[in-house]
Amino acid sequence: MNTWLTPGLATMFLTALALPAAGLTSEHQQSSESICQAQLGSNIDAVINRPQFRRARWGILIQLLSSDEKNRASIINKDNTLYSHDAQHFFIPASNIKLLTTATALRQLGSAFRIRTSVYDTGAGSLRVVGRGDPSLTDVQLKDLAQQLKRQGVRYVRHLVVDDGYFQGDVINLSWEWEDIQADYGASVNSLILNQNAVKLTLSPQKLGQPLQVSWADAIAAKQWRVENDSVTAEAGTSATVTLSSVLGQSVLRIKGQLAVDAQPKSFGLAILNPAEYFLQHFRNVLEAEGIQVRRASVVNNMGTPGERELAAVESPPLSVLLVETNQQSNNLYAEALLRSLQASAFVKLDTMNGSSQRNNENFSSPRLPTPDSRLPIFKLGVDANNDSSQIGLNKVESTLTDLGVDPKSYVLADGSGVSRHNLVSPEAIAQTLKLMAHTPQAAVYRASLPTAGVSGTLQRRFLNTAAQGYLQAKTGTMSGVSALSGYLDVPSYQPVVFSIMVNQSDQSVTNLRGAIDEIILLLTRLRSC
Template sequence: MKLQHAAILFSLVVFKPDLALSASSEGICESQLPQAIAEITERPELRRSRWGIAIEPLAAKGDRPIYDREGNRYFIPASNAKLLTTAAALQTLGANFRITTSVYGPESADPDGVLSYIRIVGRGDPSFGEAQMRSLASQLRDRGVRQITQAIAHDGYFPGSPIHPNWEWEDIQAGYGAPVTSLIYRQNAVELTVYPQAVGQPLRLAWTNPAEAGNWQVENRTTTVETDGKEWLQLSRDFAKQTVILSGQLRAGSPPEDVAIAVGDPTQHFLENLQRIFAEEGIRVLRVTSSSEKITEETEIAKTLSPNLVELVQEVNEDSNNLYAEVLLRSLGVATNEATNSAIAAGLNRLKTSLTQLGVDPDTYQLGDGSGLSRQSLVSPQAFVQTLRAMALSPNGSLYRESLPLGGSSGTLKWRFRETPAFGRVRAKTGTLTGVSSLSGYVDNEEYDTLLFSIMVNQSERSASILRGAIDEIVVLLSTLKRC
């Protein structure tokens, strides 16, 4: 797969974590909650934003909502969409599901240690990286292989385009919007760390994988500024050539920043690293090529397995990993065993079937992808509350809940709810796009046991930090809510 686009650029702005939210631990009565929420949402800087909120006690079984504000209306969910994808994956694929990457070929090498060919078949393992590649090489070396005449990468497991048609151009070129392919190496992205130096000097770039350095040209348009200067970074790439353009500035003495950019040709990227790593492991690969043909009646001579689905779901929900989410969606599509030209479409159909069987109203959402990066996804707060309830009452309930970030402690909530009554009591999925902020999940409460909530803000011109702060204030209220 090659992208034939000229000089298309994307930008990635790096934001600093929010400051801790402070609040009283006294709590309010349920009858006071509507007014307390209104005092937050009707502030001058927020009143033009569109709010969707649904709050219910888990024990109420949906018949007594505590609070509802446009709970049945559609909103762009951002990464809250991952709640639906991971719920369907756990229910359909099972907690022990793993993704296999296989090597097929002759059962043994010739007396000189030469194999005429190998076929590498990927099934979308998003965790596949250097360790897995070295494992494949080690397994072949143990069979006496010292040279491979031709390595053929089969990348046709997921039918349809690896680039999501609903994603925006700047997203599909960023590391968080990398193409989704059957053969994935290091999440189909190139990672760099940017370090400040002395004031006036350009920032120093370090490749996470030093082997990538020779494949890219770098235009460094950065500088290190005084400790009171403004910090910003903009990472761009040119698809007409392998060029990374970094602009911006960091303060002297500030921590380094990690940035990532999507690779243009994932299959070629996989093969280049296969050839390099196999050589380091003592196996020379003379030629590499790719194919989309399916493998039939071949002998598997090496393989690796992904972590089980529980760990994959943890990565999706805790760290909001888009690539992992999209792999799970496509895996749902392939699991249908239906003839289709789009694993995305098949996955979305299977997702809806699975959630309907759980009891989620199919008319309460319309997904455009599995990760929430698409602005064509529309979900109501009620859809999230129904999903949270259904999963809490399912055999996978504890696995699902524990996959969500813990307020003040882990994942995308690590820096939120610290020094508040909600610290350590919120398990929820975050979501952020320009003009969109969302948070849906579970809140532990002494009087209600567990509260289910979904809070979404759309059509806002305010910064992500302002929107997150307002949402967090509402959640803090829920953590100490009283029946009175």
């Protein structure tokens, strides 16, 4: 992942670092000596009580995964606990928060849920595009929409309106750090998401003494910044010191530092400043490339009026697929979009916005686009259109998890992705969620969305050639001073276990923290009944 290169950045990683089970010695990796349940505690204590962790806070809960599907009390029974250390205390969970968000999305929306983007006829030759927060939307889908319109005979649009009003409230979380919301992994979450609301910028060395060359992957996105390039190409072998910075609320991007003349180009992922305008310009270009002339275009935030006829539409992959990207790649934008999509379960269906109007369209003279019954229904706020979509989602997470059986006092949520350091979660809350979800109809989809050790996602390069490879499905979490891992482990010669491990307030490197966590997991793989 491309990160914002500033000292001390609280970085939320979207993908795993290209590291093996860092910190593990060959003895830890290869040991197959069995340990009994009674020995587990002292072995884990020996890891977390090392001198380098004396200032860190550890929270750990390891429990058997109950097979009693009918008794919720049995599922979360403390008698099933194999090890506990400050399991009821609050910790910053980083991306482990996604376990709660995605569990709620599955319970509330269902694995077949899709997010629909529509184009409506508003009369007199005008079109209105309604986005509903599809995080997977790219230029490919925009071209699909344009081609649908073209097939229906649309050749001229008097006024193109893109409606960014489906999600209400702030498009960025006010508890996120400034460094985070500048970077691609902290991109704004609005109703009209395109290309994950992010763009890649590449800096390349030029002749000695010249400024670095600035290249953008997207020319439309590039127009949103005014670049102040104070960088320089340095002598061969010089260390890279490039930094990017900007001022909140301004479009200035400052580039400082140096790259050696013989250095490879460096890329950075940036959050789009104005996502709705970015969407508008892209769609206008796509329409014109398909031979559809656009006279005027603008952004609105009012969700239009009932009775408009849907002319074209595209849909996201099903939720089961969106969850894989969310959890396996730890995609923050996806998590935040799904959090806001939970408002759909609090809305009432508005049939007139789903193409129920039979009004003829004399300006386009095109047939009505059929809407199969399996497609996502359109929703509108049923009570208060000014409600904040993010807060509605957070409320829905709490109520859903409470209904599931998770103690609502065991966590405090500030977002759906884990970027915020205001999130507070206990290992007990995570373990309860994992255990209870394992006994729901959504269990298989939920578990399949998690990274598998040595195989996929953010665990693809962890636990390689160890007893955990292929047997561990877990969610990672990383930011400065924080590392977490929570999930399921099928112990080869023991019972399946569920666990949550979090470490906070550490001055150790990510490599050391992950190495210690991985040692604990490998201890679990050695458990035997004795």
